[in-house]
């Protein structure tokens with residue numbers, strides 16, 4: 790059985806996917822399921838503020854413990870590094886024209902590094918259950934990293950199950966955030982993505 794490393798942005802996005810992985814396996818790009826040995830990895834160092842980061846991290850930790858599923862947490866917090874990078878490298882005629890592209894790259898690169906060190910065969914991410922994320926860019930970044938690390942990246946469009954996942958999260962009693970995560974997704978008290 791192949792080993793899957795699932796990047797987890799948060800427990801509410803993971804709950805539906807964990808259930809699907811447990812009962813059916815990983816939904817492949819051709820629509821078939823493959824039974825996999827799965828582990829979830831939390832790595833989201835740019836969630837703002839720190840208290841929100843801790844809350845999402847602890848919710849994920851408690852969820853995985855209750856579900857008795859395999860998981861790990863890279864507990865690194867780097868708001869300053871993230872903001873400095875975005876200010877210097879994101880914008881017109883800069884390395885990235887979109888801060889989310891850098892954010893996906895920065896998080897998924899760490900996940901690929903972890904997968905390489907720990908002999909995983911496949912990588913995917915819970916980001917793709919959210920209709921608020923940019924799926925084309927996630928797929929593009931995942932496929933770039935696939936080539937760089939020689940580990941398969943599977944893009945799964947879970948968006949049709951977003952509402953069901955939210956319902957499951959509410960029933961489970963998970964803390965559910967109102968915005969994507971970074972400081973830029975909180976704009977004058979408006980929560981967004």
Ligand code: SF4
Nearest residue numbers: 889892969970971982
């Ligand atoms: S809005 Fe979300 S995906 Fe985009 S940069 Fe912020 S945290 Fe990352």
